[in-house]
Amino acid sequence: MSGLRRLPGDPPAEAIVERMLRVDHAGEYGARRIYAGQLAVRGRSPAAPVIRHMAEQEQRHLAAFDRLVAERRVRPTALSPLWHIAGYALGAATALLGERAAMACTVAVEEVIDRHYQQQIETLGDAEPALKSALEEFRADELEHHDTALAQGAEETPGYGLLTAAIKTGSRLAIWLSTRL
Numbered sequence: 001m002s003g004l005r006r007l008p009g010d011p012p013a014e015a016i017v018e019r020m021l022r023v024d025h026a027g028e029y030g031a032r033r034i035y036a037g038q039l040a041v042r043g044r045s046p047a048a049p050v051i052r053h054m055a056e057q058e059q060r061h062l063a064a065f066d067r068l069v070a071e072r073r074v075r076p077t078a079l080s081p082l083w084h085i086a087g088y089a090l091g092a093a094t095a096l097l098g099e100r101a102a103m104a105c106t107v108a109v110e111e112v113i114d115r116h117y118q119q120q121i122e123t124l125g126d127a128e129p130a131l132k133s134a135l136e137e138f139r140a141d142e143l144e145h146h147d148t149a150l151a152q153g154a155e156e157t158p159g160y161g162l163l164t165a166a167i168k169t170g171s172r173l174a175i176w177l178s179t180r181l
């Protein structure tokens, strides 16, 4: 595996890719649960088609990582039961706050995921071209979700700054944990 950008003391390339797959698989699983929670609350609202479209793309991302994790025999995160509940709770709670708060949740999560995928793409360099192009494609979808949510008035939600800061912190923590556990 050549081209992967490693620093002295970093784990071997294979371990790095394994960690990437573990955390991405966990993240897409969490994303699917967030939108499931939002749809449970707002399934009949005017925003429902927009949320459903995002949910379908997350399902596609998750399916890709399901395949990769199985093919490469990567141990999935031990925290799936936590993301099952936390993702759904986050989606449902923000949706209960209102349609704009649900969109603010998407803005916050996608901002973190965008950075995360960007960093992985940089780390891969010219290694793992198939994985890299999948990450690029998914990253473009996440950016689309981010921009759609902004267009839906996310920033007008009361307490937008605090809400998104909290969700971003939680998302970063989830990434940190899922990379390791």
Ligand SMILES: [Fe+2]
Pocket: 028, 031, 057, 058, 061, 138, 142
């Ligand atoms: Fe996704």
Ligand SMILES: [Fe+2]
Pocket: 031, 054, 058, 110, 141, 142, 145
């Ligand atoms: Fe997304």
